[in-house]
Amino acid sequence: MDEAQLKSELQKYFGYSAFKDGQLEPIRSVLGGKHTLSTLPTGTGKSLIYQLSGYLLDGIVVIVSPLLSLMEDQVAQLKFMGEKRTASLNSMMQFEERQRLLSNLDRIKFLFLSPEMLQNQVVLNQLKQIPLALFVVDEAHCISQWGLDFRSDYLFLGAARKALGNPLTLALTATATPAVMGDIISSLHIDGDDLNVFEGAVDRPNIYYRVAAVPPEEKNEYLLQLLERYPSPGIIYFSSKAQADAVAFMIRKRTGLRAEAYHADRTNEDRITIQHQFLQDELDVICATSAFGMGINKPNIRYVIHYHMPNSLEEYVQEIGRAGRDGQPSTAVLLYSETDYNFKVKMLQGDFPNDFAIESVIKNKAVNPDYGSPTEQTLLLHILRQRLTKEEAKHFIAARRELKQNLLKRMKGFAETDTCRREYISAYFGKSSLVKPVLCCDGCGDEDPPLAGEVSSRNAVPTTGAPHWGKILSDLFLL
């Protein structure tokens, strides 16, 4: 199908007259019968890729999604567009409801489910009975990020694909390093000869990067200064739920800003409310752990501050990537402290099963649910499922530990580099060409973007020589 025909189908199904950047190529690839891996920033219309492809192929489209809330969002969106043949299969459903859906799958066009649900034999058997147009893995980096450490069912998507007869597959993610892309492809057991990979840009030219070395005890005061300076709304990321709570409280006390904490200890109801309020501009600041963000597509987030550094540069880039979706100047600030790094190193070291745990799991053929963190348990489960020998298991754990430590070291490298941070990220993601924006990062000696209406007293940033606002914008749009 040529581009003109696809455009007319786009018009027919969605009412759009043109594709956004990065949509057309993966659609043509899928329609050409090729497995496809596409990295495309969130908010640039990733879901349209499988939606339009799905309409133009016979059979059901199965979309594997990491979060129930994402599934619900997608179902609601499709139904809003008038597509009634949409459902998600999950644990929220009543038994009868689920039975009814499973026996009527032939009436469904878009089915959303979790990787865990695909482990269910009944579900797999029902799916085998009907023609499968496309197997979609949304947020596919979760395979690499969670498979071994957190949600082991992500590693079984390859087996599920095989059970379903190796269907045409589309993997979508916002950002992936070459290593993560390799993990995705090999874990899904995709034949490389039948694969097309489309890589979107990683760089976000309208985000200015800055790292500030701030000792832990000075972070709160420093943060308050930043909040005075930066326009809302924004996100502040933490490595600890308690600290996210505490700082949200402090911000409410000491500023006029509306701040809320968001993490896994909040009730489902609270989380929905907070997210909704944030999207409606009824909150200025979200103090969040990594629980917040996936699927959030709010255009006007002006800053993302990291109170603690994440465990990897992938996570960092994903989290700061939530800023400035509208293309307007935005800021990413990392409050870096070597104490934090040392703490993370220590935590990481304790987060792997020791030899005794490895040996007893192999001996008992079961994981003791009372032993260790979720990460340790997932790793032990993997050892068990792969039927590793003692030696293999120890090597596996050692390699895993080294990998995680390296990810953390690269994150530290980013924080400590005195050269261009944008180049550092770009190189990390294996990109060769990079066009630097006028306002790049502190490593390039650039000052923070001047902010509308800013009265700068305390920070006393000299504005002489700083590019004019209008020039900054025009430079951005030329990129």
Add this chain to the structure above:
DNA sequence: CGCCATCCGAGTAATCGGATGGCGGTGCGTTACT
């Protein structure tokens, strides 16, 4: 890692010193309970 909070015994009436231990975070689904 290095910093706290907590505990504990000493030995005196209410604290003190030293030791100890703890210290992240991500979500499905199922099932056994209140």
